[in-house]
Amino acid sequence: MILFPAIDLKNGQCVRLEQGDMARATVFNLDPAAQARAFAAQGFEYLHVVDLDGAFAGKPVNALAVEAMLKTITMPVQLGGGIRDLATVEAWLAKGVARVIIGTAAVRDPQLVKSAARQFPGRVAVGLDARDGKVAVQGWAETSEVTALEIAGRFEDAGVAAIIFTDIARDGLLKGLNFEATIALAESISIPVIASGGFASIDDVKALLMPRAKKLAGAIAGRALYDGRLDSAAALALIRNARAAA
Amino acid sequence: MSVAIIDYGSGNLHSAAKAFERAARGMENPQQIVVTRDPEVVYRADRIVLPGVGAFADCRKGLDSLDGMIEAMTEAVRSKARPFFGICVGMQLMATRGKEHVTTNGFNWIAGDVEKISPREENLKIPHMGWNTLDVLRDHPVLERLDLGPKGRHAYFVHSYHLNTANEADVLARADYGGPVTAIVGKDTAIGTQFHPEKSQRFGLALIANFLKWKP
Numbered sequence: 001m002i003l004f005p006a007i008d009l010k011n012g013q014c015v016r017l018e019q020g021d022m023a024r025a026t027v028f029n030l031d032p033a034a035q036a037r038a039f040a041a042q043g044f045e046y047l048h049v050v051d052l053d054g055a056f057a058g059k060p061v062n063a064l065a066v067e068a069m070l071k072t073i074t075m076p077v078q079l080g081g082g083i084r085d086l087a088t089v090e091a092w093l094a095k096g097v098a099r100v101i102i103g104t105a106a107v108r109d110p111q112l113v114k115s116a117a118r119q120f121p122g123r124v125a126v127g128l129d130a131r132d133g134k135v136a137v138q139g140w141a142e143t144s145e146v147t148a149l150e151i152a153g154r155f156e157d158a159g160v161a162a163i164i165f166t167d168i169a170r171d172g173l174l175k176g177l178n179f180e181a182t183i184a185l186a187e188s189i190s191i192p193v194i195a196s197g198g199f200a201s202i203d204d205v206k207a208l209l210m211p212r213a214k215k216l217a218g219a220i221a222g223r224a225l226y227d228g229r230l231d232s233a234a235a236l237a238l239i240r241n242a243r244a245a246a
Numbered sequence: 247m248s249v250a251i252i253d254y255g256s257g258n259l260h261s262a263a264k265a266f267e268r269a270a271r272g273m274e275n276p277q278q279i280v281v282t283r284d285p286e287v288v289y290r291a292d293r294i295v296l297p298g299v300g301a302f303a304d305c306r307k308g309l310d311s312l313d314g315m316i317e318a319m320t321e322a323v324r325s326k327a328r329p330f331f332g333i334c335v336g337m338q339l340m341a342t343r344g345k346e347h348v349t350t351n352g353f354n355w356i357a358g359d360v361e362k363i364s365p366r367e368e369n370l371k372i373p374h375m376g377w378n379t380l381d382v383l384r385d386h387p388v389l390e391r392l393d394l395g396p397k398g399r400h401a402y403f404v405h406s407y408h409l410n411t412a413n414e415a416d417v418l419a420r421a422d423y424g425g426p427v428t429a430i431v432g433k434d435t436a437i438g439t440q441f442h443p444e445k446s447q448r449f450g451l452a453l454i455a456n457f458l459k460w461k462p
Contacts, residue, residue: 085415105434107324107325107327108324108325108327108434108435109327109433109434109435109462110327110435110462111435111462135325144321144324144325145321145325145326146325146326150326154327
């Protein structure tokens, strides 16, 4: 189980949104690279970064901030937001992103995910963000009529490294992860699933370490880490102990 | 496997349906070609074809008159990733806007406007009617083994407007008619041709066959 701290970028700053609403953004750090260094110092092993403006624009917008982060930390970074073509995938991977997250294009252009995953094994993840069970795209501004499982099913055997499943209704609201839906998805496909949206407290860490969540490859924590509700040292210690016991 | 050809009163519907039937017959796994006005059938189809001749606004109006059709089509293509083939005005409707006489909204799948062509040479008439070769700008599964290029096969055009895309990456092929004319566009699981594959003989059938084989 990997606990990913999240850095979401808007106008070059590190923000948290509520339910993906750009109008409900709280700035937590003006310097994303400093935030990335802080997470590295706390002992996290993998960073989750989203270019929010990029997700809306359909192309990278906060590239400078991402590059500044890549230069300052050695911890691997997964990056999503505005990655819609092979050239963008290639460019980010060449710049040192450990893996890219494809969201909107996974819905509209499944061939892109398949080609990218074939060309860059282990370095392509799919981001599926659901509102009432249906996948949303374009920075969550548009909701489709398809379920996460339908989309995920397209990529069985395609070599996708992970599926990051976000429950939009919970995101940024500290209500706890949606274990039920995420575990159901993880049990229906062979691609590793990472839970996201609503990470609230140490209780979520404990729940992630329970046997019923063993199918989950990890979880993403955002606001709870920034407002101190989730103590990173305690969370990482629990995970380390669980690994040692396994 | 079914291929839904949307019937909204467009003039080239029957020739398009015939061409798709002919191309499908020659394939290993024949696909059923269904001409339909029913959004449910379109939503459930494995592939969707939108023909179209005439004025942009009239075609849009014709489609709008089929209750729920644009929604069904959009959902099938944009969420279910079903392959889509727009022909002539069916292709132009994929644009952000049409600017033929009046400004009319398209589906906005491909950023750009449908604008009047303006050939440099005065002797080149509008509408542009005739056979042209195509210059391929980008590889695409539907363009495989088609023998295109300046000495390649010809496509049949009849139009006064073309899709001027905002992003060059969305153009798969161009023709030249006193200046560049957008001939084939492609984005995600949708493609569209300004020319008429149903009137472009062997090349048109080969293109349609490639579309029927395409598994995005």
